Amino acid sequence: MQFSICYGAYPTKDVFYHLEKVKEHKLDGLEFYRWWNLDVVKVEKEINRIGVGFNSICTNYISLVNKSNREEYKSCLLKTIETAKRLGVRSIISQTGDFLPGVPREIQLSTMIETLKQCSSFCEESGIVLEIEPLNSLIDHKNYFLTKSSEAVEVIKNVDSPNIKICFDIYHQQISEGNIINNITEYFNYINHFHFADNPGRTEPGVGELNYSNILTTIKNNNFNGFIGLECKYTKNTDKCIDDFKQKYINKILKEKICII
Structure with a gap:
Protein backbone atom coordinates (compact mmCIF):
# COMPACT_ATOMS: atom_id res chain seq x y z
CA MET A 1 0.00 0.00 0.00
CA GLN A 2 1.00 3.61 -0.47
CA PHE A 3 0.55 6.68 1.70
CA SER A 4 -0.22 10.31 0.95
CA ILE A 5 -0.94 13.57 2.67
CA CYS A 6 -3.60 16.02 1.55
CA TYR A 7 -3.24 19.60 0.46
CA GLY A 8 -3.82 21.79 3.50
CA ALA A 9 -1.68 19.68 5.80
CA TYR A 10 0.61 22.71 6.00
CA PRO A 11 -1.77 25.67 6.32
CA THR A 12 -0.78 28.79 4.34
CA LYS A 13 1.81 26.80 2.35
CA ASP A 14 1.49 26.32 -1.40
CA VAL A 15 1.23 23.12 -3.37
CA PHE A 16 4.96 23.00 -4.12
CA VAL A 22 5.88 14.43 0.64
CA LYS A 23 9.40 13.79 -0.61
CA GLU A 24 11.00 14.72 2.72
CA HIS A 25 8.78 12.26 4.61
CA LYS A 26 9.35 9.54 1.98
CA LEU A 27 5.63 9.24 1.28
CA ASP A 28 4.09 8.38 -2.06
CA GLY A 29 1.85 11.24 -3.13
CA ARG A 34 -9.50 21.90 -6.98
CA TRP A 35 -6.97 21.33 -9.77
CA TRP A 36 -8.69 24.04 -11.85
CA ASN A 37 -7.17 26.66 -9.54
CA LEU A 38 -3.63 25.55 -10.45
CA ASP A 39 -1.16 26.53 -13.13
CA VAL A 40 -1.05 22.99 -14.49
CA VAL A 41 1.99 23.65 -16.68
CA LYS A 42 4.00 24.88 -13.69
CA VAL A 43 2.79 21.99 -11.51
CA GLU A 44 3.85 19.48 -14.16
CA LYS A 45 7.35 20.97 -14.26
CA GLU A 46 7.65 20.95 -10.48
CA ILE A 47 6.44 17.36 -10.20
CA ASN A 48 9.16 16.35 -12.64
CA ARG A 49 11.75 18.33 -10.71
CA ILE A 57 -7.49 15.03 -7.65
CA CYS A 58 -11.19 15.91 -7.55
CA THR A 59 -13.51 16.50 -10.42
CA ASN A 60 -15.70 19.60 -10.31
CA TYR A 61 -18.36 19.65 -7.60
CA ILE A 62 -21.40 19.08 -9.80
CA SER A 63 -24.43 17.06 -8.69
CA LEU A 64 -24.62 13.46 -9.83
CA VAL A 65 -28.23 13.14 -8.67
CA ASN A 66 -29.64 15.98 -10.75
CA LYS A 67 -30.29 14.89 -14.33
CA SER A 68 -30.10 18.48 -15.59
CA ASN A 69 -26.43 18.56 -14.54
CA ARG A 70 -25.43 15.40 -16.43
CA GLU A 71 -23.84 16.95 -19.50
CA GLU A 72 -21.97 19.53 -17.41
CA TYR A 73 -20.67 16.76 -15.12
CA LYS A 74 -19.46 14.73 -18.10
CA SER A 75 -17.80 17.72 -19.73
CA CYS A 76 -15.94 18.65 -16.54
CA LEU A 77 -14.92 15.06 -15.91
CA LEU A 78 -13.36 14.86 -19.37
CA LYS A 79 -11.31 17.97 -18.59
CA THR A 80 -10.30 16.46 -15.24
CA ILE A 81 -9.24 13.23 -16.92
CA GLU A 82 -7.05 15.17 -19.36
CA THR A 83 -5.39 16.98 -16.45
CA ALA A 84 -4.99 13.71 -14.55
CA LYS A 85 -3.28 12.09 -17.54
CA ARG A 86 -0.96 15.05 -17.90
CA LEU A 87 0.03 14.96 -14.23
CA GLY A 88 0.23 11.17 -13.93
CA VAL A 89 -2.77 10.93 -11.60
CA ARG A 90 -4.48 7.54 -11.46
CA SER A 91 -7.64 8.35 -9.48
CA ILE A 92 -10.27 11.09 -9.46
CA ILE A 93 -12.57 11.68 -6.49
CA SER A 94 -16.16 12.70 -7.08
CA GLN A 95 -18.71 13.93 -4.60
CA THR A 96 -22.36 13.19 -5.37
CA GLY A 97 -24.13 16.44 -4.54
CA ASP A 98 -26.95 17.13 -2.12
CA PHE A 99 -30.29 15.40 -1.77
CA LEU A 100 -32.94 17.02 -3.97
CA PRO A 101 -36.08 17.80 -1.93
CA GLY A 102 -39.27 16.54 -3.54
CA VAL A 103 -37.51 14.01 -5.77
CA PRO A 104 -37.81 10.33 -4.71
CA ARG A 105 -34.49 8.91 -3.55
CA GLU A 106 -34.80 6.04 -6.02
CA ILE A 107 -34.97 8.51 -8.91
CA GLN A 108 -31.86 10.33 -7.69
CA LEU A 109 -30.01 7.02 -7.33
CA SER A 110 -30.97 5.93 -10.85
CA THR A 111 -29.83 9.32 -12.18
CA MET A 112 -26.44 8.92 -10.52
CA ILE A 113 -26.06 5.39 -11.80
CA GLU A 114 -26.91 6.39 -15.37
CA THR A 115 -24.50 9.35 -15.31
CA LEU A 116 -21.70 7.15 -14.00
CA LYS A 117 -22.47 4.53 -16.65
CA GLN A 118 -22.08 7.20 -19.31
CA CYS A 119 -18.78 8.27 -17.72
CA SER A 120 -17.38 4.78 -17.30
CA SER A 121 -16.05 4.52 -20.85
CA PHE A 122 -14.04 7.74 -20.37
CA CYS A 123 -12.41 6.23 -17.32
CA GLU A 124 -11.80 2.82 -18.85
CA GLU A 125 -10.19 4.32 -21.96
CA SER A 126 -7.89 6.50 -19.85
CA GLY A 127 -7.08 3.82 -17.26
CA ILE A 128 -8.14 6.21 -14.50
CA VAL A 129 -10.45 5.23 -11.63
CA LEU A 130 -13.34 7.52 -10.72
CA GLU A 131 -14.12 7.24 -7.02
CA ILE A 132 -17.45 8.24 -5.52
CA GLU A 133 -17.11 9.30 -1.89
CA PRO A 134 -19.77 8.83 0.79
CA LEU A 135 -19.66 11.67 3.34
CA ASN A 136 -21.43 12.26 6.64
CA SER A 137 -24.46 14.54 6.67
CA LEU A 138 -24.64 14.82 10.46
CA ILE A 139 -21.71 17.17 11.06
CA ASP A 140 -19.77 18.21 7.97
CA HIS A 141 -21.99 17.98 4.90
CA LYS A 142 -25.61 18.73 5.69
CA ASN A 143 -28.04 17.27 3.13
CA TYR A 144 -25.28 15.37 1.27
CA PHE A 145 -26.86 12.58 -0.76
CA LEU A 146 -24.57 9.56 -0.40
CA THR A 147 -23.71 8.73 3.20
CA LYS A 148 -23.73 4.91 3.52
CA SER A 149 -21.09 2.56 2.17
CA SER A 150 -23.72 -0.09 1.43
CA GLU A 151 -25.57 2.30 -0.89
CA ALA A 152 -22.30 3.30 -2.56
CA VAL A 153 -21.61 -0.37 -3.25
CA GLU A 154 -25.05 -0.80 -4.81
CA VAL A 155 -24.29 2.12 -7.11
CA ILE A 156 -20.95 0.55 -8.11
CA LYS A 157 -22.58 -2.81 -8.76
CA ASN A 158 -25.19 -1.23 -11.01
CA VAL A 159 -22.63 0.81 -12.96
CA ASP A 160 -20.58 -2.37 -13.42
CA SER A 161 -17.25 -0.88 -14.45
CA PRO A 162 -13.81 -1.74 -13.07
CA ASN A 163 -12.96 1.97 -13.21
CA ILE A 164 -15.80 3.22 -10.99
CA LYS A 165 -15.09 2.54 -7.29
CA ILE A 166 -15.31 4.03 -3.80
CA CYS A 167 -13.14 6.38 -1.80
CA PHE A 168 -13.77 5.04 1.71
CA ASP A 169 -13.32 7.88 4.20
CA ILE A 170 -13.10 6.29 7.62
CA TYR A 171 -13.85 9.50 9.52
CA HIS A 172 -17.07 10.09 7.56
CA GLN A 173 -18.15 6.46 7.75
CA GLN A 174 -17.56 6.31 11.50
CA ILE A 175 -20.04 9.16 11.91
CA SER A 176 -22.53 7.88 9.34
CA GLU A 177 -22.63 4.20 10.22
CA GLY A 178 -19.72 2.88 12.32
CA ASN A 179 -18.96 -0.82 11.84
CA ILE A 180 -15.76 0.21 10.09
CA ILE A 181 -13.78 -3.04 10.06
CA ASN A 182 -16.73 -5.19 9.00
CA ASN A 183 -17.63 -2.78 6.21
CA ILE A 184 -14.05 -2.56 4.94
CA THR A 185 -13.91 -6.36 4.87
CA GLU A 186 -17.31 -6.81 3.22
CA TYR A 187 -16.88 -4.09 0.61
CA PHE A 188 -13.13 -4.34 0.09
CA ASN A 189 -13.30 -5.22 -3.61
CA TYR A 190 -15.23 -2.02 -4.32
CA ILE A 191 -12.77 0.30 -2.52
CA ASN A 192 -9.97 2.01 -4.45
CA HIS A 193 -8.70 4.47 -1.86
CA PHE A 194 -8.93 5.19 1.88
CA HIS A 195 -8.96 8.45 3.81
CA PHE A 196 -7.75 8.38 7.41
CA ALA A 197 -8.76 10.77 10.19
CA ASP A 198 -9.91 10.20 13.75
CA ASN A 199 -13.21 11.10 15.37
CA PRO A 200 -14.27 13.41 16.94
CA GLY A 201 -12.65 16.44 15.35
CA ARG A 202 -11.25 14.88 12.18
CA THR A 203 -7.82 14.85 13.78
CA GLU A 204 -4.80 12.68 13.00
CA PRO A 205 -5.18 8.94 13.74
CA GLY A 206 -4.53 7.97 17.34
CA VAL A 207 -6.15 10.80 19.27
CA GLY A 208 -9.81 9.80 19.04
CA GLU A 209 -12.12 6.82 19.32
CA LEU A 210 -10.98 4.83 16.27
CA ASN A 211 -8.56 1.93 16.65
CA TYR A 212 -6.35 2.60 13.65
CA SER A 213 -3.96 -0.23 14.49
CA ASN A 214 -6.77 -2.73 13.93
CA ILE A 215 -8.12 -0.83 10.94
CA LEU A 216 -4.74 -0.72 9.19
CA THR A 217 -4.12 -4.39 10.00
CA THR A 218 -7.47 -5.25 8.38
CA ILE A 219 -6.54 -3.31 5.26
CA LYS A 220 -3.13 -5.00 5.21
CA ASN A 221 -4.66 -8.45 5.65
CA ASN A 222 -6.78 -7.84 2.55
CA ASN A 223 -3.58 -7.19 0.54
CA PHE A 224 -4.52 -3.62 -0.32
CA ASN A 225 -2.10 -2.03 -2.80
CA GLY A 226 -3.70 1.39 -3.29
CA PHE A 227 -3.42 4.73 -1.52
CA LYS A 248 3.13 3.96 15.15
CA TYR A 249 1.31 2.64 12.11
CA ILE A 250 3.34 2.36 8.91
CA ASN A 251 6.60 1.09 10.41
CA LYS A 252 4.98 -1.04 13.11
CA ILE A 253 1.88 -2.54 11.49
CA LEU A 254 3.28 -3.13 8.05
CA LYS A 255 6.33 -4.97 9.39
CA GLU A 256 4.30 -7.29 11.62
CA LYS A 257 3.28 -10.74 10.50
CA ILE A 258 -0.29 -10.84 9.25
CA CYS A 259 -2.74 -11.61 12.00
CA ILE A 260 -6.46 -12.22 12.05
CA ILE A 261 -8.62 -9.70 13.91
Whole structure:
Protein backbone atom coordinates (compact mmCIF):
# COMPACT_ATOMS: atom_id res chain seq x y z
CA MET A 1 0.00 0.00 0.00
CA GLN A 2 1.00 3.61 -0.47
CA PHE A 3 0.55 6.68 1.70
CA SER A 4 -0.22 10.31 0.95
CA ILE A 5 -0.94 13.57 2.67
CA CYS A 6 -3.60 16.02 1.55
CA TYR A 7 -3.24 19.60 0.46
CA GLY A 8 -3.82 21.79 3.50
CA ALA A 9 -1.68 19.68 5.80
CA TYR A 10 0.61 22.71 6.00
CA PRO A 11 -1.77 25.67 6.32
CA THR A 12 -0.78 28.79 4.34
CA LYS A 13 1.81 26.80 2.35
CA ASP A 14 1.49 26.32 -1.40
CA VAL A 15 1.23 23.12 -3.37
CA PHE A 16 4.96 23.00 -4.12
CA TYR A 17 5.82 23.16 -0.41
CA HIS A 18 3.46 20.22 0.14
CA LEU A 19 5.13 18.21 -2.63
CA GLU A 20 8.54 18.86 -1.08
CA LYS A 21 7.18 17.60 2.26
CA VAL A 22 5.88 14.43 0.64
CA LYS A 23 9.40 13.79 -0.61
CA GLU A 24 11.00 14.72 2.72
CA HIS A 25 8.78 12.26 4.61
CA LYS A 26 9.35 9.54 1.98
CA LEU A 27 5.63 9.24 1.28
CA ASP A 28 4.09 8.38 -2.06
CA GLY A 29 1.85 11.24 -3.13
CA LEU A 30 -0.15 14.37 -2.49
CA GLU A 31 -3.92 14.59 -2.75
CA PHE A 32 -5.13 17.82 -4.30
CA TYR A 33 -8.71 18.97 -4.67
CA ARG A 34 -9.50 21.90 -6.98
CA TRP A 35 -6.97 21.33 -9.77
CA TRP A 36 -8.69 24.04 -11.85
CA ASN A 37 -7.17 26.66 -9.54
CA LEU A 38 -3.63 25.55 -10.45
CA ASP A 39 -1.16 26.53 -13.13
CA VAL A 40 -1.05 22.99 -14.49
CA VAL A 41 1.99 23.65 -16.68
CA LYS A 42 4.00 24.88 -13.69
CA VAL A 43 2.79 21.99 -11.51
CA GLU A 44 3.85 19.48 -14.16
CA LYS A 45 7.35 20.97 -14.26
CA GLU A 46 7.65 20.95 -10.48
CA ILE A 47 6.44 17.36 -10.20
CA ASN A 48 9.16 16.35 -12.64
CA ARG A 49 11.75 18.33 -10.71
CA ILE A 50 10.79 17.15 -7.22
CA GLY A 51 10.15 13.55 -8.22
CA VAL A 52 6.81 13.08 -6.45
CA GLY A 53 3.33 14.02 -7.62
CA PHE A 54 -0.39 13.86 -7.05
CA ASN A 55 -2.05 10.53 -6.39
CA SER A 56 -5.58 11.93 -6.69
CA ILE A 57 -7.49 15.03 -7.65
CA CYS A 58 -11.19 15.91 -7.55
CA THR A 59 -13.51 16.50 -10.42
CA ASN A 60 -15.70 19.60 -10.31
CA TYR A 61 -18.36 19.65 -7.60
CA ILE A 62 -21.40 19.08 -9.80
CA SER A 63 -24.43 17.06 -8.69
CA LEU A 64 -24.62 13.46 -9.83
CA VAL A 65 -28.23 13.14 -8.67
CA ASN A 66 -29.64 15.98 -10.75
CA LYS A 67 -30.29 14.89 -14.33
CA SER A 68 -30.10 18.48 -15.59
CA ASN A 69 -26.43 18.56 -14.54
CA ARG A 70 -25.43 15.40 -16.43
CA GLU A 71 -23.84 16.95 -19.50
CA GLU A 72 -21.97 19.53 -17.41
CA TYR A 73 -20.67 16.76 -15.12
CA LYS A 74 -19.46 14.73 -18.10
CA SER A 75 -17.80 17.72 -19.73
CA CYS A 76 -15.94 18.65 -16.54
CA LEU A 77 -14.92 15.06 -15.91
CA LEU A 78 -13.36 14.86 -19.37
CA LYS A 79 -11.31 17.97 -18.59
CA THR A 80 -10.30 16.46 -15.24
CA ILE A 81 -9.24 13.23 -16.92
CA GLU A 82 -7.05 15.17 -19.36
CA THR A 83 -5.39 16.98 -16.45
CA ALA A 84 -4.99 13.71 -14.55
CA LYS A 85 -3.28 12.09 -17.54
CA ARG A 86 -0.96 15.05 -17.90
CA LEU A 87 0.03 14.96 -14.23
CA GLY A 88 0.23 11.17 -13.93
CA VAL A 89 -2.77 10.93 -11.60
CA ARG A 90 -4.48 7.54 -11.46
CA SER A 91 -7.64 8.35 -9.48
CA ILE A 92 -10.27 11.09 -9.46
CA ILE A 93 -12.57 11.68 -6.49
CA SER A 94 -16.16 12.70 -7.08
CA GLN A 95 -18.71 13.93 -4.60
CA THR A 96 -22.36 13.19 -5.37
CA GLY A 97 -24.13 16.44 -4.54
CA ASP A 98 -26.95 17.13 -2.12
CA PHE A 99 -30.29 15.40 -1.77
CA LEU A 100 -32.94 17.02 -3.97
CA PRO A 101 -36.08 17.80 -1.93
CA GLY A 102 -39.27 16.54 -3.54
CA VAL A 103 -37.51 14.01 -5.77
CA PRO A 104 -37.81 10.33 -4.71
CA ARG A 105 -34.49 8.91 -3.55
CA GLU A 106 -34.80 6.04 -6.02
CA ILE A 107 -34.97 8.51 -8.91
CA GLN A 108 -31.86 10.33 -7.69
CA LEU A 109 -30.01 7.02 -7.33
CA SER A 110 -30.97 5.93 -10.85
CA THR A 111 -29.83 9.32 -12.18
CA MET A 112 -26.44 8.92 -10.52
CA ILE A 113 -26.06 5.39 -11.80
CA GLU A 114 -26.91 6.39 -15.37
CA THR A 115 -24.50 9.35 -15.31
CA LEU A 116 -21.70 7.15 -14.00
CA LYS A 117 -22.47 4.53 -16.65
CA GLN A 118 -22.08 7.20 -19.31
CA CYS A 119 -18.78 8.27 -17.72
CA SER A 120 -17.38 4.78 -17.30
CA SER A 121 -16.05 4.52 -20.85
CA PHE A 122 -14.04 7.74 -20.37
CA CYS A 123 -12.41 6.23 -17.32
CA GLU A 124 -11.80 2.82 -18.85
CA GLU A 125 -10.19 4.32 -21.96
CA SER A 126 -7.89 6.50 -19.85
CA GLY A 127 -7.08 3.82 -17.26
CA ILE A 128 -8.14 6.21 -14.50
CA VAL A 129 -10.45 5.23 -11.63
CA LEU A 130 -13.34 7.52 -10.72
CA GLU A 131 -14.12 7.24 -7.02
CA ILE A 132 -17.45 8.24 -5.52
CA GLU A 133 -17.11 9.30 -1.89
CA PRO A 134 -19.77 8.83 0.79
CA LEU A 135 -19.66 11.67 3.34
CA ASN A 136 -21.43 12.26 6.64
CA SER A 137 -24.46 14.54 6.67
CA LEU A 138 -24.64 14.82 10.46
CA ILE A 139 -21.71 17.17 11.06
CA ASP A 140 -19.77 18.21 7.97
CA HIS A 141 -21.99 17.98 4.90
CA LYS A 142 -25.61 18.73 5.69
CA ASN A 143 -28.04 17.27 3.13
CA TYR A 144 -25.28 15.37 1.27
CA PHE A 145 -26.86 12.58 -0.76
CA LEU A 146 -24.57 9.56 -0.40
CA THR A 147 -23.71 8.73 3.20
CA LYS A 148 -23.73 4.91 3.52
CA SER A 149 -21.09 2.56 2.17
CA SER A 150 -23.72 -0.09 1.43
CA GLU A 151 -25.57 2.30 -0.89
CA ALA A 152 -22.30 3.30 -2.56
CA VAL A 153 -21.61 -0.37 -3.25
CA GLU A 154 -25.05 -0.80 -4.81
CA VAL A 155 -24.29 2.12 -7.11
CA ILE A 156 -20.95 0.55 -8.11
CA LYS A 157 -22.58 -2.81 -8.76
CA ASN A 158 -25.19 -1.23 -11.01
CA VAL A 159 -22.63 0.81 -12.96
CA ASP A 160 -20.58 -2.37 -13.42
CA SER A 161 -17.25 -0.88 -14.45
CA PRO A 162 -13.81 -1.74 -13.07
CA ASN A 163 -12.96 1.97 -13.21
CA ILE A 164 -15.80 3.22 -10.99
CA LYS A 165 -15.09 2.54 -7.29
CA ILE A 166 -15.31 4.03 -3.80
CA CYS A 167 -13.14 6.38 -1.80
CA PHE A 168 -13.77 5.04 1.71
CA ASP A 169 -13.32 7.88 4.20
CA ILE A 170 -13.10 6.29 7.62
CA TYR A 171 -13.85 9.50 9.52
CA HIS A 172 -17.07 10.09 7.56
CA GLN A 173 -18.15 6.46 7.75
CA GLN A 174 -17.56 6.31 11.50
CA ILE A 175 -20.04 9.16 11.91
CA SER A 176 -22.53 7.88 9.34
CA GLU A 177 -22.63 4.20 10.22
CA GLY A 178 -19.72 2.88 12.32
CA ASN A 179 -18.96 -0.82 11.84
CA ILE A 180 -15.76 0.21 10.09
CA ILE A 181 -13.78 -3.04 10.06
CA ASN A 182 -16.73 -5.19 9.00
CA ASN A 183 -17.63 -2.78 6.21
CA ILE A 184 -14.05 -2.56 4.94
CA THR A 185 -13.91 -6.36 4.87
CA GLU A 186 -17.31 -6.81 3.22
CA TYR A 187 -16.88 -4.09 0.61
CA PHE A 188 -13.13 -4.34 0.09
CA ASN A 189 -13.30 -5.22 -3.61
CA TYR A 190 -15.23 -2.02 -4.32
CA ILE A 191 -12.77 0.30 -2.52
CA ASN A 192 -9.97 2.01 -4.45
CA HIS A 193 -8.70 4.47 -1.86
CA PHE A 194 -8.93 5.19 1.88
CA HIS A 195 -8.96 8.45 3.81
CA PHE A 196 -7.75 8.38 7.41
CA ALA A 197 -8.76 10.77 10.19
CA ASP A 198 -9.91 10.20 13.75
CA ASN A 199 -13.21 11.10 15.37
CA PRO A 200 -14.27 13.41 16.94
CA GLY A 201 -12.65 16.44 15.35
CA ARG A 202 -11.25 14.88 12.18
CA THR A 203 -7.82 14.85 13.78
CA GLU A 204 -4.80 12.68 13.00
CA PRO A 205 -5.18 8.94 13.74
CA GLY A 206 -4.53 7.97 17.34
CA VAL A 207 -6.15 10.80 19.27
CA GLY A 208 -9.81 9.80 19.04
CA GLU A 209 -12.12 6.82 19.32
CA LEU A 210 -10.98 4.83 16.27
CA ASN A 211 -8.56 1.93 16.65
CA TYR A 212 -6.35 2.60 13.65
CA SER A 213 -3.96 -0.23 14.49
CA ASN A 214 -6.77 -2.73 13.93
CA ILE A 215 -8.12 -0.83 10.94
CA LEU A 216 -4.74 -0.72 9.19
CA THR A 217 -4.12 -4.39 10.00
CA THR A 218 -7.47 -5.25 8.38
CA ILE A 219 -6.54 -3.31 5.26
CA LYS A 220 -3.13 -5.00 5.21
CA ASN A 221 -4.66 -8.45 5.65
CA ASN A 222 -6.78 -7.84 2.55
CA ASN A 223 -3.58 -7.19 0.54
CA PHE A 224 -4.52 -3.62 -0.32
CA ASN A 225 -2.10 -2.03 -2.80
CA GLY A 226 -3.70 1.39 -3.29
CA PHE A 227 -3.42 4.73 -1.52
CA ILE A 228 -4.20 5.69 2.06
CA GLY A 229 -4.46 9.44 2.48
CA LEU A 230 -4.10 11.38 5.72
CA GLU A 231 -7.05 13.71 5.24
CA CYS A 232 -7.06 15.21 8.71
CA LYS A 233 -6.38 18.17 10.94
CA TYR A 234 -3.28 18.01 13.11
CA THR A 235 -3.31 18.61 16.87
CA LYS A 236 0.38 19.48 16.93
CA ASN A 237 3.18 20.24 14.49
CA THR A 238 2.36 18.61 11.15
CA ASP A 239 5.82 17.11 10.69
CA LYS A 240 5.70 15.61 14.17
CA CYS A 241 2.26 14.13 13.53
CA ILE A 242 3.38 12.56 10.25
CA ASP A 243 6.50 11.13 11.89
CA ASP A 244 4.38 9.71 14.72
CA PHE A 245 1.95 8.16 12.22
CA LYS A 246 4.80 6.55 10.31
CA GLN A 247 6.34 5.16 13.48
CA LYS A 248 3.13 3.96 15.15
CA TYR A 249 1.31 2.64 12.11
CA ILE A 250 3.34 2.36 8.91
CA ASN A 251 6.60 1.09 10.41
CA LYS A 252 4.98 -1.04 13.11
CA ILE A 253 1.88 -2.54 11.49
CA LEU A 254 3.28 -3.13 8.05
CA LYS A 255 6.33 -4.97 9.39
CA GLU A 256 4.30 -7.29 11.62
CA LYS A 257 3.28 -10.74 10.50
CA ILE A 258 -0.29 -10.84 9.25
CA CYS A 259 -2.74 -11.61 12.00
CA ILE A 260 -6.46 -12.22 12.05
CA ILE A 261 -8.62 -9.70 13.91
